[in-house]
Amino acid sequence: MKKRLYPLILLAVLAGFPLVVEDNYYQHLMILFLMWVVIGSAWNMIAGYTGQVSFGDAAFFGSGAYAAGLLAHHLHVSAWWGMAIGGLAALAVGFPFGWICFRLRGAYFALATLALNEVLRHGTTIAESFTRGMLGIMIMPTFVSKVPYYYIALGMAVVSVLSVRLLIRSKPGYYFVSIREDQDAAESLGIDTHFYKMLSLAFAAFWTGMAGSLYMNYMGFIDPHVVFSLHDISIMAILVGIVGGVGTVYGPTVGAFIMVAVQEMFRSGFFGLFKFLAETTGSESVRALADVLTKGHVLGFGLLVVLVILVLPNGIVGDWDKIKKKVFRIHSPA
Amino acid sequence: MAYFKVESLVKYFGGLAAVNGVSFEVAKGEIFGLIGPNGSGKTTTFNMISGYHRPTSGRVIFKGREIHHLKTYKICKLGIGRTFQVVKPLGRMSVLDNVIAAAFSRVNTMAEARELAQKSIEFCGLSHVRDVLAKSLPIAGRKRLEITRAMATQPELLLLDETAAGLNPTELIEAIDLIKKIRDNGTTIVIIEHIMHVIMTISDRIHAINFGQTIAEGTPVEVARNQAVIEAYLGTDYA
Ligand SMILES: Nc1ncnc2c1ncn2[C@@H]1O[C@H](COP(=O)(O)OP(=O)(O)OP(=O)(O)O)[C@@H](O)[C@H]1O
Ligand SMILES: [Mg+2]
Numbered sequence: 001m002k003k004r005l006y007p008l009i010l011l012a013v014l015a016g017f018p019l020v021v022e023d024n025y026y027q028h029l030m031i032l033f034l035m036w037v038v039i040g041s042a043w044n045m046i047a048g049y050t051g052q053v054s055f056g057d058a059a060f061f062g063s064g065a066y067a068a069g070l071l072a073h074h075l076h077v078s079a080w081w082g083m084a085i086g087g088l089a090a091l092a093v094g095f096p097f098g099w100i101c102f103r104l105r106g107a108y109f110a111l112a113t114l115a116l117n118e119v120l121r122h123g124t125t126i127a128e129s130f131t132r133g134m135l136g137i138m139i140m141p142t143f144v145s146k147v148p149y150y151y152i153a154l155g156m157a158v159v160s161v162l163s164v165r166l167l168i169r170s171k172p173g174y175y176f177v178s179i180r181e182d183q184d185a186a187e188s189l190g191i192d193t194h195f196y197k198m199l200s201l202a203f204a205a206f207w208t209g210m211a212g213s214l215y216m217n218y219m220g221f222i223d224p225h226v227v228f229s230l231h232d233i234s235i236m237a238i239l240v241g242i243v244g245g246v247g248t249v250y251g252p253t254v255g256a257f258i259m260v261a262v263q264e265m266f267r268s269g270f271f272g273l274f275k276f277l278a279e280t281t282g283s284e285s286v287r288a289l290a291d292v293l294t295k296g297h298v299l300g301f302g303l304l305v306v307l308v309i310l311v312l313p314n315g316i317v318g319d320w321d322k323i324k325k326k327v328f329r330i331h332s333p334a
Numbered sequence: 335m336a337y338f339k340v341e342s343l344v345k346y347f348g349g350l351a352a353v354n355g356v357s358f359e360v361a362k363g364e365i366f367g368l369i370g371p372n373g374s375g376k377t378t379t380f381n382m383i384s385g386y387h388r389p390t391s392g393r394v395i396f397k398g399r400e401i402h403h404l405k406t407y408k409i410c411k412l413g414i415g416r417t418f419q420v421v422k423p424l425g426r427m428s429v430l431d432n433v434i435a436a437a438f439s440r441v442n443t444m445a446e447a448r449e450l451a452q453k454s455i456e457f458c459g460l461s462h463v464r465d466v467l468a469k470s471l472p473i474a475g476r477k478r479l480e481i482t483r484a485m486a487t488q489p490e491l492l493l494l495d496e497t498a499a500g501l502n503p504t505e506l507i508e509a510i511d512l513i514k515k516i517r518d519n520g521t522t523i524v525i526i527e528h529i530m531h532v533i534m535t536i537s538d539r540i541h542a543i544n545f546g547q548t549i550a551e552g553t554p555v556e557v558a559r560n561q562a563v564i565e566a567y568l569g570t571d572y573a
Contacts, residue, residue: 190439
């Protein structure tokens with residue numbers, strides 16, 4: 001029974017957060033965290049529950065971001081309209097892609113998503129007259145304060161997690177997991193596997209696109225390398241999913257929190273620790289090390305994933321009982 | 335009109351004719367045995383009936399309707415269930431969840447699916463392992479899960495592919511009882527089986543194939559005495 005309360009307590013804490021913590025920096029990190037909850041939940045649906053691993057989530061993220069950005073840039077309407085079409089734009093990309101590529105199984109599908117990611121990144125770079133290419137798209141943010149963005153992100157995160165929860169406990173959810181476990185068996189049980197893979201992909205594309213258009217509105221600037229980034233978006237989405245726990249409702253929430261923290265740790269050189277050390281010691285080697293660590297966040301990510309897979313193959317939420325026993329020495333009644 | 339029939343089924347894999355002109359008819363309510371030595375094309379025949387393979391030529395007709403061009407899931411919806419010789423449990427789902435997934439082929443709400451699944455589990459005698467992960471079942475349990483899952487799709491015609499292989503004598507008796515119970519409940523059965531005394535005791539009629547071609551058909555007694563069947567199983571030296 002207590003377990004049921006955790007999500008509600010978490011929600012209450014998140015709802016109150018910007019009222020208590022007014023620091024811009026932490027509000028910014030929390031907005032990123034909430035955005036990653038949305039993306040992670042979306043990835044988890046197609047990859048975690050349905051077993052169709054996507055290496056190219058940025059394709060959907062970037063489509064949503066560019067849909068919002070291009071609308072604002074060309075038609076001079078508020079980029080908030082883009083929020084409405086961001087998810088739909090990602091759907092429009094995902095639909096024909098899935099239709100064709102779901103004939104591929106396993107690793108081939110994953111590779112196809114990777115290709116889609118790269119095609120869109122190069123495409124937006126080259127189509128300068130329409131997308132401004134590498135110059136990127138800049139729009140005026142609607143709000144100066146971060147608080148409105150925070151609550152929009154929170155709303156999206158809550159709705160996306162709730163919709164995962166709802167779906168997974170109904171017919172489509174059972175069908176997604178059946179497809180993951182054995183596609184041939186699923187077909188023999190009357191499951192139209194192609195249709196349900198499309199449905200799962202549609203869910204994932206839609207929410208990832210929504211997150212993309214939120215990003216456009218919030219950050220005010222996008223270019224192809226930012227929103228179609230392989231390591232900052234596509235790989236990050238996989239990490240959020242794996243670290244938290246593949247195929248669990250709250251895994252992506254935990255994964256998003258940890259990964260945004262880790263990412264920020266590397267980006268900021270462990271919150272300025274190395275910069276501080278370099279300055280106080282004046283040592284060249286410490287400075288060099290700080291540099292490597294800051295720039296090498298992809299390497300850090302990689303090591304983290306290897307560690308998680310070795311120690312907690314089912315992620316933090318998936319292996320929670322194991323963690324409780326080992327770390328807290330709490331034994332749940334058998 | 336035959337309840338179910340296959341007509342001159344042929345399946346080539348590259349240059350190999352796995353099935354080469356098999357025809358048979360199954361009457362409503364009977365247990366129809368399909369036998370033949372290893373690699374004679376039995377499973378391939380099932381795969382064509384259930385839509386995993388398109389026949390190179392020939393037809394599959396169920397209640398007067400051609401079904402060999404239909405997708406697998408549609409054939410299930412039409413009322414033809416199957417089990418797999420190489421079992422395919424949905425490993426990281428519980429036994430109950432495996433069967434619920436199957437039950438969703440007939441109902442849409444969670445409550446209905448759960449009820450249908452429970453019935454199927456009780457009927458097939460898997461209640462004691464209901465909440466166990468499918469992958470942790472021993473082989474007898476997995477074979478039975480195959481049947482339970484297929485039954486939850488409420489088939490009119492059930493294709494059983496070697497569901498008795500690998501069972502011990504006690505389990506074998508239970509399996510035979512279950513198959514009879516399923517038939518008595520109104521489901522027509524086509525069964526592939528290597529264990530001779532199983533297929534001989536439960537089948538109403540038997541169809542024997544070798545190298546993808548029909549060699550005999552008749553009652554168990556007729557087929558057991560058939561010269562071609564004896565040769566196929568024991569080799570010409572023994573005939
Ligand atoms: N997908 C496939 N691709 C190529 N060849 C296949 C395929 N499936 C079956 N075969 C071949 O077709 C022939 C018939 O195989 P099938 O599985 O139908 O035999 P079977 O009668 O079920 O045998 P067993 O009693 O061993 O199960 C075999 O030679 C087999 O190797
Ligand atoms: Mg076989």
